[in-house]
Amino acid sequence: MRIGIDVSKVGDKDGIGRYSHHLLKALMELDTLNEYKLYNLFRHPSTDDPSTVLGELPENFEFISDKHPRWNDVDLFHSTAYKVPSGYRNKLVHTVHDLTFITHPEFHTLQNRIHCLQGTVTAVCRADKMIAVSNHTKKDIIEHLAVPQEKTEVIHLAADKRFKPWRDNKTREYLSGKYGISSPYLFYLGSIEPRKNLKGVIRAYATLPKILGISTYW
Numbered sequence: 001m002r003i004g005i006d007v008s009k010v011g012d013k014d015g016i017g018r019y020s021h022h023l024l025k026a027l028m029e030l031d032t033l034n035e036y037k038l039y040n041l042f043r044h045p046s047t048d049d050p051s052t053v054l055g056e057l058p059e060n061f062e063f064i065s066d067k068h069p070r071w072n073d074v075d076l077f078h079s080t081a082y083k084v085p086s087g088y089r090n091k092l093v094h095t096v097h098d099l100t101f102i103t104h105p106e107f108h109t110l111q112n113r114i115h116c117l118q119g120t121v122t123a124v125c126r127a128d129k130m131i132a133v134s135n136h137t138k139k140d141i142i143e144h145l146a147v148p149q150e151k152t153e154v155i156h157l158a159a160d161k162r163f164k165p166w167r168d169n170k171t172r173e174y175l176s177g178k179y180g181i182s183s184p185y186l187f188y189l190g191s192i193e194p195r196k197n198l199k200g201v202i203r204a205y206a207t208l209p210k211i212l213g214i215s216t217y218w
Helices: 015-030 110-126 135-145 169-179 198-206
Strands: 002-006 035-039 061-063 076-079 091-096 129-132 152-154
Touching: 002 015, 091 110, 110 135, 129 135, 135 152
Parallel strands: 002 035, 002 076, 035 061, 076 091, 091 129, 129 152
Antiparallel strands: none
16 A cells, blocks of 8 residues: 655654654554655655654655645555645545644634644545544544544554653762752653643642642753
8 A cells, every 4th residue: 555644744843743753663663565655745844854854764665755645646645734735635544633723722823723724624624534642632523623423533642662760770860960850840841832831830830738849940
């Protein structure tokens, strides 16, 4: 099977970028049978050459310089961000990461709300299957976009295998000294945007009993 994938965000460090990056890396390791064609739908400069991010591509992977696949270039296309290929008419799968641009518009710029809404509505009309990254996102898709339940599949995101309990005392001591950590702490990993509600995280921290001794570092 010839499978097309949008790799526009694969070089970014945000959530969709990490999703695209690890999806591709896993497929490169696991699948040697299907043929993969990689497209940069957004013409994102950081993905002009995805091999600089993903490393050397296997023989069954190819980066296509065309912005969009023609109608018969691939048998299935996976749209990983808020955009679907124009002029493509074969099987289409679209991943929806969230609908906060609808449910919480105050946390998005007008430009981003329009961009995400246009791409998602187009995907709803054309996709054969919608992938939701959580049960809550699936609920939002059904409620706000009137997508039939059977058309949406929940596929949870997996944590990178690097994120695991660390039992190396020397490394623990090194990090404690480097960052001045002398007590239990909360760790936030993510972009700094209004919709991440970091103010809410700080307010929640402030309500914790002082006996916990949790520290804050920036």
